Amino acid sequence: MKGPLPPAITVRGLVKRFGATLAVNGLELDVARGECMGLLGPNGAGKSTTLEILEGLQTPTEGEVHLLGLCWKKDAKQLRARIGVAQQQTWLYDRLTVEETLALFHSFHTHGLDVEEAIARVRLEDKREDYVMHLSGGQRQRLSLALALVGDPDILFLDEPTTGLDPRSRRTLWELLEELRAGGRTVVLSTHYLEEARRLCDRVVILDRGSIVAQGRPSELIASLEGGRPSAVSREVTLEDVYLAFTGHGPLEVPSP
Numbered sequence: 001m002k003g004p005l006p007p008a009i010t011v012r013g014l015v016k017r018f019g020a021t022l023a024v025n026g027l028e029l030d031v032a033r034g035e036c037m038g039l040l041g042p043n044g045a046g047k048s049t050t051l052e053i054l055e056g057l058q059t060p061t062e063g064e065v066h067l068l069g070l071c072w073k074k075d076a077k078q079l080r081a082r083i084g085v086a087q088q089q090t091w092l093y094d095r096l097t098v099e100e101t102l103a104l105f106h107s108f109h110t111h112g113l114d115v116e117e118a119i120a121r122v123r124l125e126d127k128r129e130d131y132v133m134h135l136s137g138g139q140r141q142r143l144s145l146a147l148a149l150v151g152d153p154d155i156l157f158l159d160e161p162t163t164g165l166d167p168r169s170r171r172t173l174w175e176l177l178e179e180l181r182a183g184g185r186t187v188v189l190s191t192h193y194l195e196e197a198r199r200l201c202d203r204v205v206i207l208d209r210g211s212i213v214a215q216g217r218p219s220e221l222i223a224s225l226e227g228g229r230p231s232a233v234s235r236e237v238t239l240e241d242v243y244l245a246f247t248g249h250g251p252l253e254v255p256s257p
């Protein structure tokens with residue numbers, strides 16, 4: 001008899017050192033299937049390093065990482081086919097069109113979305129025949145997302161998917177990501193935009209200096225600070241307050257455990 005499906009991601013005792021720098025310091029993480037989890041934290045907190053280890057692009061110094069019950073050491077080929085990655089700066093061929101770029105990436109996969117479907121998912125139909133070098137920043141980001149989706153992955157990793165975009169392009173991308181979420185895919189994204197985390201993520205993990213300083217549903221984290229609101233702070237507590245409080249820079253006090 002088949003047992004329950006393994007969780008999307010489990011991380012145990014993850015450590016990554018670069019020389020004297022401790023980039024990730026004993027991380028423990030579980031991501032359920034279909035969950036959208038956000039990694040937040042100040043510059044240098046270890047978000048990209050953590051994502052890159054999950055994506056198989058870096059090897060951990062210590063610890064265990066399992067994705068869909070598989071691990072990079074033994075099951076790299078299988079895992080490659082089951083994850084999609086959109087990095088902060090995806091390297092693209094400027095002299096290919098949108099359609100050609102997707103066809104190329106599609107050819108790397110044995111199954112997945114067809115090119116037309118991937119183009120439609122990110123609403124680039126009217127840019128299909130444009131060269132990549134003529135795309136705007138937001139259109140490039142949407143193409144990167146389509147490239148991550150073309151293999152129809154079980155887990156999608158997005159490293160700061162909307163950094164550098166204007167507010168309208170950011171909103172367009174949020175709408176696309178909300179649709180993906182609704183489709184039940186597991187998503188892990190890193191972001192500096194708290195509004196993005198609040199809008200898209202079921203759960204956020206706040207990292208600081210390689211360790212988790214807080215985690216939970218955005219609404220739970222906000223509620224956890226409500227009691228510590230000093231009278232000087234009469235407005236509603238926001239996710240920004242949570243972020244600042246847990247990284248040691250905010251006006252609200254973190255409740256003692």
Ligand SMILES: Nc1ncnc2c1ncn2[C@@H]1O[C@H](COP(=O)(O)OP(=O)(O)OP(=O)(O)O)[C@@H](O)[C@H]1O
Nearest residue numbers: 018021022023041042043044045046047048049050
């Ligand atoms: N290849 C590397 N060699 C040496 N140090 C590194 C390397 N990659 C990351 N680091 C260091 O590890 C720490 C964590 O970096 P990381 O890029 O993971 O942080 P981050 O949270 O993604 O930051 P940001 O928000 O600025 O992208 C930093 O101190 C960084 O300088």
